[in-house]
Amino acid sequence: MRLSTKARYGARALVDLALARPEDTTCVRDIAERQCISPKYLEQIMARLKAAGLVKALRGRHGGYALSRPAASITIKELFEVLEGPVAAVECVDDPASCPMSDVCPTRETWVQMKQALQNVLEQTSVQDLVDRENQR
């Protein structure tokens, strides 16, 4: 059960944007270079973040990306759902009807607890929290 590079790269990209002044834009090439990510791949990731409304883009020369909201209001859970999909590790957690035994299955409750535990962590962490950590060093 590994986290994809999309989610990890995306998190670092958001922190990178949050470190810039909110009114400035940062181009993909610069983020990619600082974060050691393939620029073309990061482009796709940023496109998804934009579609989800987490960042906004400015096209043309001197264009780039910026957070669309204050870093403190963007949670890692949002990022996770955009780039990694549902937090639930088993389908029946979100959709009991997907398994005919959902209402009797003793394992399902554990998968539900797993989701809740994960979600707690992801919801409680904002991009600003990550920035604060970075600044503490």
Added chain:
Amino acid sequence: MRLSTKARYGARALVDLALARPEDTTCVRDIAERQCISPKYLEQIMARLKAAGLVKALRGRHGGYALSRPAASITIKELFEVLEGPVAAVECVDDPASCPMSDVCPTRETWVQMKQALQNVLEQTSVQDLVDRENQR
């Protein structure tokens, strides 16, 4: 970040074994039929559980599998690590040296927290807990 069928099937198989008398053995075919799992696939899963010492096997006619310890002493975390691998969703959590930026990276701490949260749930749940849930209905 989905849980594999191996882990899910394995969990159900252990519960199935726990429902039998401890001194009895249950053959793969029976478990597979009750749990709606491909018998040949379940064979491979049981082999892994045996190699990890969670179950013991008896060969030959009227052979089969049984839990090697009381159900209350087998945690889902053990099962998870055998069939799903490390609980950490990112490599640097268990092995900081795998990434040169581990000691500065602000995202790592969140991945660590994710692991801890998951681990809490998995450690606190034993096969016996699952059996108890099943019996409550």
Added chain:
DNA sequence: AATATCCCTACTAAGAAAGTAGGATTGTAG
């Protein structure tokens, strides 16, 4: 008009997941 940026789509190579398949080995019951 040149250029630097985002935007969009398609392609690919490698690996993992989820089984399928076929038989070898072993212990027991008749």
Added chain:
DNA sequence: CTACAATCCTACTTTCTTAGTAGGGATATT
């Protein structure tokens, strides 16, 4: 002692996902 039912072992296959690569189109600035 023989047939059989079970585990054991290894290889194969098919499908899906991941992690990119590639090439160009649209657009705004200088």
